[in-house]
Amino acid sequence: MEGEDSSNSGVKYLVGKTAGKSGVIAGLVATHIATIFGLWFYGARLPKFDFPSLNGYIYVGLPFGFTHPDVAFVVGGVFHYVDGILFGLIFALVVSPMMGRIIKPLAAMTPTANYIKGLIWGWTLWIISSALWMPLLIGPILAPYGAPVGTFLTSFGPYGVQALLANLLWHTIWGANLGLIFSPRPASGGVRSWTRATAAEMR
């Protein structure tokens, strides 16, 4: 599965032959693993994070009243997975190279630097999810049913602030898997720097 960029860029990936393909695959794997763990959270006494159903409530729940839970899960799941894959693609093509140029300690193409960049991207999405997505979109849907979300996800129904931390755990799992699987490295060994890689090389 390991591939080297066919454009002779000198960069190889853990999976896929280009940054785009590798990012898509990493996004899919990370999204599925995080989604499954989120559905398992209640086993550890944490709020169950059912992002497929939450997405379904947005897309098919509100306009028609609450639709059947299975329909919400499937429709929302499609959007949720596409979102996760595209966030992985954005990470691979835009965010990861950008971090390598702006944050000097992350410039090297090493597994550890790639992993840390994945974590940072996951935590960025955690902030967006907790500060905007949950309060502005999910809050109004669930509030009439006794599960308000609160500012920055700090009062999610009976779970309260731990939902914010469970959301952090979810996005940490996502970012960790993304950073571990999307792992560009020099094809010839050694440590190559993002500061020396051009944008054309990474496409």
Add this chain to the structure above:
Amino acid sequence: MVARTMMAAAGLFVLGLILLIAGAVIEPAAPAISQSGESLIALGLTFIAIAVGFFFAWAAPS
């Protein structure tokens, strides 16, 4: 530098274990919930996930 990174990852792992155990001890039996207990469980699992990921990244061939 590598050794220091691994020590930091090991520290995160131990910290996560401590928080997880503390949260499990605080957490009452179901169906009652404790916000402190579940918060510590979530944080503990987060630190453990980060540390395990660091180990995988460190162990990956470069």
